[in-house]
Amino acid sequence: MTTELIATHRDNAEVYKGDSLCKLKSRELLSEINLPKGLLPLDDIVEVGYNRSTGFVWVQQRKPKVHRFRAISRSVSYDAEITAFVGDRRMKRLTGVKSKELLFWVTISDIYIDRNDPAKVAFANPTGLSRSFPVSAFEEEEEDGEGRTGG
Template sequence: MRKKSVELLEELGPPQGLLPMEDIQEFGYNRETGFMWLLQGKKKVEHTFKKIKQTVSYAAEVTAFVEKGKLSKITGVKTKELMLWLSVVEVYVPEASPEKVTFKTGTGLSDSFDAAAFALGE
């Protein structure tokens, strides 16, 4: 299942290591609507992207609408900022700078990082 999610990210442009969940029980993607979902065996998984020292939490169910270079209306993904967990609602790779990945939270905050920090295995 993980391989299918990695292949979808590769096809659409965001870094392949963006969803580093290992125990994926179910993966689905509706090409017509762009809706994607992942169900994992554990209740939640935390992953630290070491190159940017950023911890991200993935719920048992993660959903998003995906299109070329962008994941939007994301559910089930949170990032830790100043001791608070903030929901990540959008991730995109700007066309003008494809070496960057920008994350947007539900509070409107956004931050950009080097795409290399989200390569497979990071």
């Protein structure tokens, strides 16, 4: 389904290929929409696309990845394809991202920074329930000696 969604938004989109360029472009996009640059700590990115007229973004990586955000002790799973509609301080209709809560993986459908509390970033699931964390927890992390981030 996400592949079909990408195909419908590919016309007039900026499309980038190759891991290093895609990492750079994904960080630039997060910065442009005022979200923390470490929010998508992905590896082996094949393609990043952004259709500015529709606000649709996609990221394709070679394989799914689980990343642990040490500052908040949370694991986040990123599918091989991630899509969203973006705007200022917001990613909505997000696909391909889940957070581990206790024993369950919970789908994340919306990420946003509330204008009334810009130090917090909120993550909502499709039912509308959300949880907030400090923006600082999602800044870019330094890689350790083995080339990994997280714990």
